[in-house]
Amino acid sequence: RADLYSLGVTLYQLLCGEVPFRFTEPMETVHAHIARRPEPLSERYPTIPGQLSAIVDRLLAKAPGDRYQTAAGLAVDLRRCRDALAEDGSIAPFPLGEKDVSPRLRIPDRLYGRNRQVDRLHDAFSRAREGSRLLLLISGPTGVGKSALARQLYAPVAQQGGRFAVGRFDAQTRERPYSAVVEALGEILQQLLSRDEAQVAYWRGALSGMVGDDGQVLIDVLPEVELFIGPQPAAKSLAPAEAERRFTRLMRSFFRLLATPERPLTLFFDDLHQADTPSLRLIELLMNDEQIHHLLVVGTYRAGLDDTHPLKLMRRAVAKGSAELLRIVLAPLAVGHLTQLVAETFSVDSGHAEPFAELLHKKTLGNPFFVDQTLHALAAERLVRFEEGAWHWDLSQIERRDLADDVVELLLSKLARLPSKTRRILELASCIGNTFNLGLLAVVSKEQVHHVATALRPAIDAAIVRPVSGGFSQLALHGLAEDCCPLKNTKGIDLRFVHERFRSAAYERIDRDARQEVHLALGRLLRRTIPAEDLAEEIFTVARHFSAAEEMLQDPDERLEIAKLHFDAGVHAQAAVAFDVARDHYRAALALLPEDRWANHYELTFGISVNYYQSLILVREVAPGT
Numbered sequence: 110r111a112d113l114y115s116l117g118v119t120l121y122q123l124l125c126g127e128v129p130f131r132f133t134e135p136m137e138t139v140h141a142h143i144a145r146r147p148e149p150l151s152e153r154y155p156t157i158p159g160q161l162s163a164i165v166d167r168l169l170a171k172a173p174g175d176r177y178q179t180a181a182g183l184a185v186d187l188r189r190c191r192d193a194l195a196e197d198g199s200i201a202p203f204p205l206g207e208k209d210v211s212p213r214l215r216i217p218d219r220l221y222g223r224n225r226q227v228d229r230l231h232d233a234f235s236r237a238r239e240g241s242r243l244l245l246l247i248s249g250p251t252g253v254g255k256s257a258l259a260r261q262l263y264a265p266v267a268q269q270g271g272r273f274a275v276g277r278f279d280a281q282t283r284e285r286p287y288s289a290v291v292e293a294l295g296e297i298l299q300q301l302l303s304r305d306e307a308q309v310a311y312w313r314g315a316l317s318g319m320v321g322d323d324g325q326v327l328i329d330v331l332p333e334v335e336l337f338i339g340p341q342p343a344a345k346s347l348a349p350a351e352a353e354r355r356f357t358r359l360m361r362s363f364f365r366l367l368a369t370p371e372r373p374l375t376l377f378f379d380d381l382h383q384a385d386t387p388s389l390r391l392i393e394l395l396m397n398d399e400q401i402h403h404l405l406v407v408g409t410y411r412a413g414l415d416d417t418h419p420l421k422l423m424r425r426a427v428a429k430g431s432a433e434l435l436r437i438v439l440a441p442l443a444v445g446h447l448t449q450l451v452a453e454t455f456s457v458d459s460g461h462a463e464p465f466a467e468l469l470h471k472k473t474l475g476n477p478f479f480v481d482q483t484l485h486a487l488a489a490e491r492l493v494r495f496e497e498g499a500w501h502w503d504l505s506q507i508e509r510r511d512l513a514d515d516v517v518e519l520l521l522s523k524l525a526r527l528p529s530k531t532r533r534i535l536e537l538a539s540c541i542g543n544t545f546n547l548g549l550l551a552v553v554s555k556e557q558v559h560h561v562a563t564a565l566r567p568a569i570d571a572a573i574v575r576p577v578s579g580g581f582s583q584l585a586l587h588g589l590a591e592d593c594c595p596l597k598n599t600k601g602i603d604l605r606f607v608h609e610r611f612r613s614a615a616y617e618r619i620d621r622d623a624r625q626e627v628h629l630a631l632g633r634l635l636r637r638t639i640p641a642e643d644l645a646e647e648i649f650t651v652a653r654h655f656s657a658a659e660e661m662l663q664d665p666d667e668r669l670e671i672a673k674l675h676f677d678a679g680v681h682a683q684a685a686v687a688f689d690v691a692r693d694h695y696r697a698a699l700a701l702l703p704e705d706r707w708a709n710h711y712e713l714t715f716g717i718s719v720n721y722y723q724s725l726i727l728v729r730e731v732a733p734g735t
Contacts, residue, residue, distance in 0.1 A: 113168055113176055113177050113180065113183065114168060114169060114173075114176060116168060116183075117165055117167075117168025117169040117176075118169070120164075120165050120168065121147065121150065121165055121169065124150055124154075124157055124161070124165070125150055125153055125154050125157070129141075129142075129147035129148075129169060130142060130145065130147065133305065134303070134304060134305060135303055140267040140268075143171070143263070143264065143267055144171065144263070144264040144265075144267035144268045145268060146169075146171070147166075147169055149162050149163075149166055150162040150165055150166075151163075158190070158194075158199070158200045159200075159202070160190055160200040160201075160202055160203065161190055161200065163205060164183070164186055164187065164190070164205060167205055167206070168183070171264065172217075172218055172219055173217075173218045174215075174217030174218045174219050174453070175219075177206060177209050178206075178209050178210070178211040178215060179209055179210070179211050179212075181208070181209075182206055182208050182209025182210065183209070185207075185208040185209070186203075186205055186206070186208075186209075189203065208498075209456075210456045210495075210498065210499065210500070212495040213495075214454070214484060214485060214488040214493070215454070216450065216454050216481055216484065217450070217453050217454060220254065220257060220258060220261065221442060221446040221447070221449055221450050221477075222442050222443060222445075222446035223254070223258055223261075223439075226247075226258055226437050226439065227258070227261050229245075229435070229437060230245070230258070230259070230261055230262050230407070230437075231262075231265055233245050233405055233407075233433075233435055234262060234265060234266060234269075234271070234373070234375060234405055236405075236433065237271075237373045237374075237375065237403055237404060237405035238269065238271070238370075238373045238403065240370070240402045240403055241402070241403075241405075241432075241433055242395075242396060242398075242401055242402060242403075242404045242431075242432045242433070243404070243405045243406070243432060243433040243434075243435060244392070244396050244406050244408070244424075244427050244432055244433070244434050244435070245405065245406070245407045245408070245435040245436070245437065246381070246407075246408050246409075246410065246424065246434075246435070246436050246437070247259060247407065247408070247409045247410075247436075247437045247438075247439060248409070248410050248411070248412045248436070248437070248438050248439070249411075249412050249438060249439030249440070250411065250412050250413075250441075250476065251411055251478070251516075251609075251610065252476045252477060252478025252479055252516060252608075252610070253439045253440070253441060253476060253477060253478075254439060254477045254478070255379075255409035255410075255439055256379050256409055257477075258437070258439065259377045259379070259407050259409055260275075260377070262375055262377065262407065266373075266375050269373075270371065270372060271372060271373040271374065271375055272297055272300070272367065272372050272373070272374045272375065273375045273376075273377070274292075274293040274294065274296040274297045274300075274375075274376055274377070275292070275293060275296070275376075275377045275378075275379065276288070276289030276290055276291070276292040276293035276294075276376065276377070276378050276379070277289055277292065277378075277379040277380060277543070278378065278379065278380045278381060278382075278383040278384045278385075278388070279380060279383050279542070279543045279609060280383050281542045281543065281653065282542065282649075282650075283383060283384075283385045284385075284649045284650075284652065284653045284656075284678075284690060284693070284694075285385075285649040285650065286330075286385055286387045286388070286649075286682055286685045286687030286690050287330055287385070287387060287388050287391065287685065287687070288385070288388075289378050289379070289384065289388060290378075290388055290391060291330060291331055293376050293377075293378070294331055294333075294363075295331060295332075295333045297367065297374075298331070298333040298334065298336070298337070299333065301337075302333075302336060302337075309337075312337055313337045313338065315366055316334060316337045316338050316366070317337075317338045319359075319362045319363065319366060320334075320338065320341075320359065322342070322345070323344055323345075323355060323359060324338050324341035325341040325342065325343055325344040326344045326355060326356060326359055326684075327359050327363070328341060329344075329645075329681070329684060329685065330356075330685050332646060344684075349683065349686075349688070349723065349727055352683075352684065352686060353686045356685070356686045357391075357394055357686070360391060360394070360395070361394070361395070361398050361400070361401065364395055364398075364401050364404065365400060365401055368401060368402065368403040368404040369403060370402075370403055372403075373403040373404070373405070374403060374404050374405070375405045375406075375407065376404075376405075376406050376407070377407045377408075377409075378392075378406065378407070378408045378409075379408075379409050380409060380410065380411075380609070381408035381409060381410040381420055382410040382411050382414055382418065382420050384419075384420065385687065385689075385690060386419050386687075386689050386690075387685070387686060387687040387688075387689070387690065389419050389420060389422075389423040390423070392406060392408075392423060392427075393423050393426050393427055396427045396430060396432035397426075397427070397430040397431065397432065399431055412438070440475075441474055441475030441476050441477075442470075442475040442476075442477060442480070443470075443475060444463070444466055444467055444470045444475075446475070447466035447467075447469050447470050447475065447480065448462050448463045448466040449462075450466070450480070451463075451465050451466045451469070454484070455493075455500040456499075456500070457500065464504055465502060465504060468504055468507060468508065469483060469484075476516070478516065478608065478610070479516045479519070482516065482519050482520065482523065483519065485523075485571075485572070486519060486522070486523065487502070487507065489523075489526065490510070492506060492507050492510060493507075516610065517610070517614060520610055520611060520614040521614055521617075521618070523571065523573070524573070524611075524614055524615060524618065527567050527568060527571065527573075528564070528567055530564045531564050531565065531566075531567045531568050532615075532618070533554070534550065534554060534556075534561055534564045534565060534568075535565075535568055535573065535574070535615045536615050536616070536618055536619050537550060537553055537554050537627060538550055538574070538604070538606075538612075538615070539606070539612045539613075539615035539616035539619075540553075540616065540619070540624065540627040540628055540631060540654075540657075541553075541631065542612075543605060543606050543609060543612050544577065544603050544604070544605045544606075545603065545604055545605075546602065546603050547561060547562060547581065547602045547603070547604065548602065549631075549634070549635075552634060553627065553630055553631055553634060562581060565604065569604075572607055573606065573607060573611045574604045574605065574606050574607060574611070575604065575605060575607055576602075576603070576604050577603050577604060577605045581602055581604070624657070625657065625658040625660060625661050626658070626661065628654045628655070628657035628658040629654070629655070629658035629661045629662070631654040632651055632652075632654035632655040632658060632671075635647060635650065635651045635654065636651050636674070639651070645681060648674065648677060648678045648681055649678055649681075649682075649690075651674065652671075652674055652675055652678045652694060652697070655671045655674065655675075656675075656697055659697075659700075659701075662701070665703055668701045668702075668703070669701070669702070669703070669710070671701055672697075672698040672699075672701035672702050672713070672717070673698070673713065675694045675695070675697040675698035675701065676694070676695065676698045676713070676716065676717050676720070678694040679691040679692075679693075679694035679695040679698065679717075679720060679721075679724070680720070682694060683720070683724065688724050688727040688728050689724075689728050691720070691724045691727075692721065692724035692725060692727075692728055692730075695717055695720050695721035695724055696721060698717045698721075699714075699717055699718070699721060702714055702717070
């Protein structure tokens, strides 16, 4: 469908001599293709037949599900236009896409049954444009479509000149303070770098003036800042309470710069229930800053959290402040919504779709992710099949088939159908995280990069993982030269599990001992290959792998080195005002020290112990002087 969109751009230029959008800045062009509707050809040039203009409009539709789904369906409509011109000299209107039925199962990329919730999102952004500061929380069970709903904001934000960025929390990055905040703000800074020289110069000056002599404090958390202000001197050492005040002052100032009347700021944090405590505190801080305006923070979280969960505590604190707190609770889809989904997926009328939708609802209870996976499972078993130009199914045959009643069971069965090598590669990838680098996966699997890329192809085709950066296809085809370093030459070539459920299902397939061995291998590999000057950026990831393999650490010398690693991670966390993360690393470091720690490693033991006690005071686990 992306190729058909590109064909639409080509036809647009072929018919009128101009591309649909022309801007001087690349990011404006990107935003236009994502969010703006091009002027119809027949309005731009009335001599172009309206039906031909409508075909190009359909090719250029923003939602992939609204475009032509197949080249064959497009060809039928173009031939019909050609024949009408040849016979009558004009083209009478006719319904488009009557023969545009894809032989591949493609569930439309749109939301069903969420119109009211989408309207609430748009209303929240409108209030942010007017100057409000809002926190909008979307809750619901896993797979109900929370993330898909939040992403509906991207187009209206882009259309109206706002900034939009996404950060994703997950259990495997909780040890990295502010991981999703850094991801989102880094995306915005990269967008700013793509502007013209005058605007980049403006931001260079604005950021330099904002940070003053404390630039390194912000760079330690957000490395992209250095691309604007250059290398900075080491930050002045302060007592923890003063360092916290300095950090919060910088973050508040940074958000005041980003969120403006001309460019309202929208941040979407996915899986907020997985957020580290410092990130939640930062969101609370921003929401309570009455000098910040034009800011909308959207967060999704899984329903059923305990009242003492840090997210619930943050929500209650925000509710007491001056920001607007909004909530959307998502329920599963009703039969009527599934009927529309089935009708549009299989190009049938609602009467034919409704019995199938009722069976799907009975099996999945209307959970959209479960519905999606069930339909793909049925297609894989040919219980739903494309024959003679149309989709067919036998409901009695489907009812007799023993389909999984639980989404986890369904995902495990989907993984089981993959080639054994693909399953093994996915299991290793699940130990790396939701997002994983192709080169790192190749090294830990002891395979050549292009062999790993080839092994991943069935998982990509099954929509279990997807590439998130360029270069993957070329590597899959050509690989790397034998003397290339996989980690160096695949930097930035990453893939991501389409849903956390896929990663956790792959992870659970590995037995506990084997899982620890993989984490130990990853920890050792990263510690050995990451240059010393870059280790600070990855220290939390390296420490996480060693923590997951602690029982495997038997060598006294290695245990001592990993204790030092945790100590350094704690110091970095403390510098970022993430005191609870620092506490956990100091505690891990103490656990790895030998019994003769005070006799033979006095300075290290003393340093860790003092910092650990200080962190306990800062997180209020002990009172000063106890």
